[in-house]
Amino acid sequence: MKTILKTLTLLCLLLASGAHATLLTNGAFQNCNFNGWHTYTDGVMNTAPDGDFNILNNAGDCQAEINIDFLNGASAFFANTLSSELDLNAPANTQLWLSFDWDFAGFDDGTNSGDIFFVNFIDDLGNMTGADGNLGFLIDPTSTYGSGSFSMMLDSSLNNQSGWFLDFTLEGGFNLDSFSSTLLIDNVALTAIPTDVSAPPMTALLMLGAATLFSRRKQTNGIN
Numbered sequence: 001m002k003t004i005l006k007t008l009t010l011l012c013l014l015l016a017s018g019a020h021a022t023l024l025t026n027g028a029f030q031n032c033n034f035n036g037w038h039t040y041t042d043g044v045m046n047t048a049p050d051g052d053f054n055i056l057n058n059a060g061d062c063q064a065e066i067n068i069d070f071l072n073g074a075s076a077f078f079a080n081t082l083s084s085e086l087d088l089n090a091p092a093n094t095q096l097w098l099s100f101d102w103d104f105a106g107f108d109d110g111t112n113s114g115d116i117f118f119v120n121f122i123d124d125l126g127n128m129t130g131a132d133g134n135l136g137f138l139i140d141p142t143s144t145y146g147s148g149s150f151s152m153m154l155d156s157s158l159n160n161q162s163g164w165f166l167d168f169t170l171e172g173g174f175n176l177d178s179f180s181s182t183l184l185i186d187n188v189a190l191t192a193i194p195t196d197v198s199a200p201p202m203t204a205l206l207m208l209g210a211a212t213l214f215s216r217r218k219q220t221n222g223i224n
Contacts, residue, residue, distance in 0.1 A: 032060070034055065051067065052073075053080065053082065069181065077172070079169050095192070097189075099189050100188040102150065105182055106145065106182055119137060119166075121166060
């Protein structure tokens with residue numbers, strides 16, 4: 001139900017704003033390959049990504065896998081990074097909206113010295129930055145396994161800049177139980193949203209309201 005609510009919320013936003021098409025190539029890995037993406041192993045471009053990087057294909061529904069599990073053929077000593085250059089050319093009176101889904105799993109011990117993943121922008125000077133363009137991360141380094149969805153409006157200072165990349169990094173830990181984790185990435189989208197939006201269409205609002213009420217009713221009845 002959370003997925004339905006998220007989808008309807010995004011639909012409401014898109015219908016209300018006339019949002020422009022995604023500015024990122026193959027962000028949902030709909031081509032079931034790494035077209036539009038670069039893969040790096042220990043900081044060097046990986047021309048043979050098998051083992052370190054894989055495409056998981058579930059009847060045509062594909063997602064990217066970053067891997068540092070030696071038993072699955074990974075070769076990274078330090079880290080694997082999946083990267084895509086960003087098109088930040090936002091039309092006038094728009095702001096850029098970034099979203100993606102992630103799943104971090106494996107068999108590490110979850111300590112601070114264990115495997116970690118993080119997400120950040122890289123600017124044209126090689127600096128790691130967050131959504132505000134300042135030094136930092138989109139998702140801070142974490143060794144805690146889990147999954148989630150990221151969605152955030154980017155600072156307008158990033159509009160129309162060039163030479164920026166979005167990086168997903170999986171880094172091996174420094175204990176005997178490390179080097180055994182995977183990071184799944186899917187539904188990466190960068191969208192230009194007009195800032196002078198009108199009220200959302202009534203149909204979209206009704207759909208969102210009905211889904212919310214249905215979700216609350218299920219929770220009240222004890223249905224997960």
